[in-house]
Amino acid sequence: xxxxINVKINGIAVSVPAGSTILDAARLAGVNIPTLxxxxxxxxxxxxxxxxxxxxxxxxxxxxxxxxxxxxEGMEVLTNSAKVQKARKTTxxxxxxxxxxxxxxxxxxxxxELQKLCREYGVDENAxxxxxxxxxxxxxxxxxxxxxNKCILCRRCxxxxxxxxxxxxxxxxxxxxTNIGNAFxxxxxxxxxxxxxxxxxxxxxxxxxxxxxxxxxxEALNDPTKTVIVQTAPSIRATLGEWFGNAPGTNVEGxxxxxxxxxxxDKVFDTNYGADLTIVEEANELxxxxxxxxxxxxxxxxxxxxVKFCEYFYSDLLPHLSxxxxxxxxxxxxxxxxxxxxxxxxxxxIVVVSIxxxxxxxxxxxxxxxxxxxxxxxxxxxxxxxxGRMIERAGINFNAxxxxxxxxxxxxxxxxxxxxxxxxxxxxxxxxxxxxxxxxKDNTEVDFTGVRGTAGxxxxxxxxxxxxxxxxxxxxxxxxxxxxxxxxxxxPDGWTFIEIMGCPGGCVNGxxxxxxxxxxxxxxxLKAVRAKALYDQDKEMPLRKSHENPGLKLxxxxxxxxxxxxxxxxxxxxxSYVGREKYDYCK
Ligand code: SF4
Ligand code: SF4
Ligand code: SF4
Numbered sequence: 314x315x316x317x318i319n320v321k322i323n324g325i326a327v328s329v330p331a332g333s334t335i336l337d338a339a340r341l342a343g344v345n346i347p348t349l350x351x352x353x354x355x356x357x358x359x360x361x362x363x364x365x366x367x368x369x370x371x372x373x374x375x376x377x378x379x380x381x382x383x384x385x386e387g388m389e390v391l392t393n394s395a396k397v398q399k400a401r402k403t404t405x406x407x408x409x410x411x412x413x414x415x416x417x418x419x420x421x422x423x424x425x426e427l428q429k430l431c432r433e434y435g436v437d438e439n440a441x442x443x444x445x446x447x448x449x450x451x452x453x454x455x456x457x458x459x460x461x462n463k464c465i466l467c468r469r470c471x472x473x474x475x476x477x478x479x480x481x482x483x484x485x486x487x488x489x490x491t492n493i494g495n496a497f498x499x500x501x502x503x504x505x506x507x508x509x510x511x512x513x514x515x516x517x518x519x520x521x522x523x524x525x526x527x528x529x530x531x532e533a534l535n536d537p538t539k540t541v542i543v544q545t546a547p548s549i550r551a552t553l554g555e556w557f558g559n560a561p562g563t564n565v566e567g568x569x570x571x572x573x574x575x576x577x578x579d580k581v582f583d584t585n586y587g588a589d590l591t592i593v594e595e596a597n598e599l600x601x602x603x604x605x606x607x608x609x610x611x612x613x614x615x616x617x618x619x620v621k622f623c624e625y626f627y628s629d630l631l632p633h634l635s636x637x638x639x640x641x642x643x644x645x646x647x648x649x650x651x652x653x654x655x656x657x658x659x660x661x662x663i664v665v666v667s668i669x670x671x672x673x674x675x676x677x678x679x680x681x682x683x684x685x686x687x688x689x690x691x692x693x694x695x696x697x698x699x700x701g702r703m704i705e706r707a708g709i710n711f712n713a714x715x716x717x718x719x720x721x722x723x724x725x726x727x728x729x730x731x732x733x734x735x736x737x738x739x740x741x742x743x744x745x746x747x748x749x750x751x752x753x754k755d756n757t758e759v760d761f762t763g764v765r766g767t768a769g770x771x772x773x774x775x776x777x778x779x780x781x782x783x784x785x786x787x788x789x790x791x792x793x794x795x796x797x798x799x800x801x802x803x804x805p806d807g808w809t810f811i812e813i814m815g816c817p818g819g820c821v822n823g824x825x826x827x828x829x830x831x832x833x834x835x836x837x838x839l840k841a842v843r844a845k846a847l848y849d850q851d852k853e854m855p856l857r858k859s860h861e862n863p864g865l866k867l868x869x870x871x872x873x874x875x876x877x878x879x880x881x882x883x884x885x886x887x888x889s890y891v892g893r894e895k896y897d898y899c900k
Contacts, residue, residue, distance in 0.1 A: 320388040335366055335379035335390055340836070346392050347401065347430055349467050349517055351380040353835040356472035361408075361465065363430065365400045367391040376400055402434045410441035411489075413462035419519040420702075424828050426517035427465060446490060453500035455679060456508040456672040457523050461492050464520035468493070469831070470512035476817070478791040479622070481506045493520075505625040505893070507790060509618035509815045510672030510696075510824020515831070523672045523696050523825060527703050530693055533664040534577045540658055543578040544644050544723075545569060545668040547585055548734025548820040549697050551846035552670065555827040556701030557711040562842035564850060567716025572704050573668075574717060583719040584667065585726030587644030588733040588742070590868070591615060592859035594886050595637045596746040597877035599810055608632045610785075610800070610808040613739050615639040617677035618815025618824070620890065622790045627797045628892030633811075636887040638690070640733065641667040641674065642683050644723060645690030646885045651872045652723060653686065660686040666693045668700045670734070670823030673815060685885035696825025725864030728759075728851030735844035736788035736819035737764040737771060740812040744775055744784070745858045752778045759857045765848070767818050767840040770795055772806065784810045789817035821847070 316331045320338050327342040334357075339346045350361040359381035367374040368382065369389045376396065391397060408427065416422045431438070448461035466484070470493060474482050481504045485494050495504045513521045533541045550566035559565065573581045599611050614620055614635045623631060638646065645667065649660035667674065674694040677683070683690050695703075704711055718724075729745055732738030741761045748756050763773035764784065769792035775782045785808045787796045793813045799805060816823045818840030829839060851857060859865070873882035 318384045318386050318388075320384045320386075320390060322390045323392055329384060333384050335368060335377070335382050335384055335388075336364060338384050339366075339379065339390070339392060344392055345832070346379050347433075348380055348831060349426060349430070349465065350469060351835075352469055352472055352515060352831060355476060356467075356469050357381055358468065361467050362404050363401055365397060365404075367394050367397055398434065401430075402436055405431050405434055405436045406438070406440035408465050409436065409438045410443065411445050412465070413460070414438050415463075415519075419463070420522050420525065421519035425519060426830060444489060446492070448492060451494075451500050452524070453502040454506065454508070454676075455502070455524065456510060456675040457501070457513055457521060458525075459494070459501060460520050460522075461494070462520075463518050464493055465518055466491060466493065467517060469515040469517065470521055473511040473515045476791060477507070477509060477511055477789065478794050479505065479507055479509075482512065507618045507621040507625065507815060508673035508676040509790065511816060512824075513672060514824055514826065514828065515834075517831065523699065524675060525699065526675065526693050526695055527699050530666055530695065530703065533666070533693070539662055539664050540579045541577070541664045541666065542580040542582060542648055543573050543666045543668065544582040544584045544587070544641060544648075545573070546641060546670055546734065546820060547588055547731055547738075547847065548670045548823065548826075548843070549668050549700070550850075551734060551821060551843045552697050552826045553701065555829065556698065559712070561829070561837060561839055562846045564846045565711075566850075567718070568711055568714040570719050571714040571717040572709050572711055575709050575714075576703060576707055578666070580720045581724075582644065582648070583724035583726055584641050584644050585730035585733075586723045586862070586864055587640035587642075587647070588730035589727055589859035589862040589865055590643050590647075590886065591637055591640045592729060592739070592742045592746055593865060594643075594878055594882070595635050596743050596750065596860075598635055598637065599743070599747065600750060601878065603809070610804060610811050611635055612811045612813055615733070615739060616671075616673070616813065616815045616820075618671065618673040619790070619793055619813045621673065621676065621893070622793055622815060623797070624890055624893040626794070626894070627801075628894045630797060630800055631890045631892065633800065634890055636889065638683065638886055638888045639674075639677065641669060641694070642677065642690045642888070643886050646685035647723060647868070649686035649688055649690065650885060651868065660688050663688075664692045665690065666695065667691045668697065669694050670697060670820040670826050671816070672696060672824045674825075680888070681891075682888045697827055698825060701827065722864055722867070725862055726854075727859055727862050728854035728857035729859040730862075731851045731854065732847050734820040734847050735765075736767065736814055736840070737786045737812065738819065738847065740764045740784055740786050740810070742859055743810065743812075744777075746860045748777050749858060749860065751780070764812075767838065767844070769817060772808075782809050783807045784812075786812045788814040788819050790815055792817075818844070
């Protein structure tokens with residue numbers, strides 16, 4: 314075949330397309346070459362030099378970086394020679410010369426890509442001594458902590474932030490003083506970071522981690538005066554298992570409920586109930602906007618990273634956002650009002666903990682207008698990773714747990730809620746309800762497959778009651794930007810309803826989801842595999858439309874008696890937004 318190049322990797326013959334790198338060829342040959350800075354198609358900068366190999370192009374072997382060096386016909390590559398091993402070991406020792414070696418207590422210990430390589434190469438961690446820059450740890454933001462004393466300058470976080478079209482982090486200074494930070498060395502809470510956490514997912518070390526809120530949860534669990542209630546987002550069931558060595562896409566809903574009960578939570582609720590509630594409130598809002606000539610297209614508001622992006626960069630378009638709170642905020646509001654009154658518990662004595670795929674939820678729980686009972690709807694928001702650490706600390710053998718159910722009544726759900734965790738899921742859930750409401754029928758067709766898939770931007774035309782409704786689904790802030798620029802240009806595609814999620818692929822790929830080593834992220838479509846677990850569960854559910862959720866029917870018959878979006882329901886379940894375009898670079 315033309316344009317194919319024949320090379321040998323450690324003596325293994327392999328044929329690859331012209332333009333491939335040595336790393337591409339090695340992966341095809343089944344040979345692992347270690348990488349640190351490399352992210353396929355995102356950060357191919359050859360900076361860390363861990364991927365060095367010996368390559369012979371007819372002029373003898375010489376050291377080159379496999380992630381960026383192109384193959385040539387007849388090239389022979391050695392990936393594991395003595396010279397290669399020595400070069401990699403020296404590079405690691407140089408990295409450690411400016412590194413805080415705190416592996417005993419570092420939150421990344423055992424899943425740190427740097428630590429793993431140091432162990433594999435048997436480094437002398439004190440091989441080089443001399444000037445070592447020290448950095449203040451940036452605790453300023455609600456969602457993450459930056460410790461540049463553990464940074465190896467791989468710039469994976471910079472690539473992730475650029476991919477989000479936010480680009481608030483980059484390299485400052487030069488030479489030994491080079492450090493990753495914000496413009497003018499501003500703290501993270503003083504720049505337009507949208508709190509998405511995508512930088513924490515890709516950081517190979519403990520330099521960027523979510524803010525650890527687990528001590529607050531342990532304290533609440535040990536306080537006998539508190540009723541501590543946990544709720545888990547739709548996507549967590551499809552990702553938590555990875556923390557305990559299960560294959561991506563393993564649904565661990567039952568074990569997760571069992572583990573939460575063993576941690577000592579008084580009630581274990583499923584945020585799926587709040588997701589169904591979001592859909593009925595949001596679908597009602599959409600119908601009201603259509604019938605009363607309100608602002609259209611309407612855009613979903615359940616992703617706090619996306620909401621913050623809109624507040625920073627498109628504040629003039631905020632009226633397009635649905636006023637619905639996100640599912641965990643709605644669920645928290647209900648726990649401290651409806652459920653608290655039914656159970657005779659003062660909301661001040663209730664602590665609501667939410668397990669979320671997302672670091673932006675840590676920011677969201679502190680927003681104004683998110684305290685229906687007079688107390689915060691949600692008190693503490695943990696990432697999937699933080700829950701994994703709590704289960705480990707409690708000595709719970711996760712994989713050996715029996716499957717258990719969530720507690721009633723705030724866990725009843727439908728398939729529509731389950732798919733909230735994947736990009737397009739909220740749109741499909743809303744379409745299922747809107748289709749029934751606008752046709753006045755119980756439609757059997759519930760699979761709106763045109764809005765499924767992991768593409769950053771999807772568009773579909775849906776026929777509802779003889780009306781063609783044009784919708785768009787965007788995931789990742791870069792795709793959100795495309796959508797918002799089109800709205801600024803007058804909505805040329807004629808969209809009526811838009812779903813936007815802040816993270817590429819939606820919540821299954823949120824900034825708080827379990828780490829996977831970069832070579833897995835390069836070779837497995839985690840977004841698709843994790844989403845499949847949710848769509849598979851949806852297919853098996855007896856009820857697949859949010860408005861059919863019996864728990865919601867009860868809620869509106871005995872609590873929100875004025876109906877969707879009215880009176881108390883509006884007060885408890887809806888919120889407002891604030892323009893943040895005037896962030897202050899010069900304070
Ligand atoms: S970042 Fe990695 S190598 Fe550094 S202290 Fe933490 S676990 Fe150890
Ligand atoms: S949280 Fe998101 S926006 Fe903020 S620095 Fe990280 S990648 Fe950029
Ligand atoms: S903070 Fe993490 S991802 Fe960013 S450059 Fe440092 S080590 Fe790499």
